[in-house]
Amino acid sequence: MSNDLKRIECDPKCGFVVQSHDEKEVLDIARKHAKEKHDMNATDQQLKGMMKSA
Numbered sequence: 001m002s003n004d005l006k007r008i009e010c011d012p013k014c015g016f017v018v019q020s021h022d023e024k025e026v027l028d029i030a031r032k033h034a035k036e037k038h039d040m041n042a043t044d045q046q047l048k049g050m051m052k053s054a
């Protein structure tokens with residue numbers, strides 16, 4: 001377990017940001033966001049590529 005704060009930022013035009021200490025939660029929320037707002041099926045691998053430690 002890590003206490004790093006994980007963060008995913010969507011396109012700046014979108015402005016969506018999710019951050020949590022729980023990596024799984026960040027991935028779940030970001031995946032839902034991509035699906036609902038962008039009609040995109042993002043994989044964990046893609047999302048992890050966008051993830052930063054905040």
Ligand SMILES: [Zn+2]
Nearest residue numbers: 010014016037
């Ligand atoms: Zn977005």
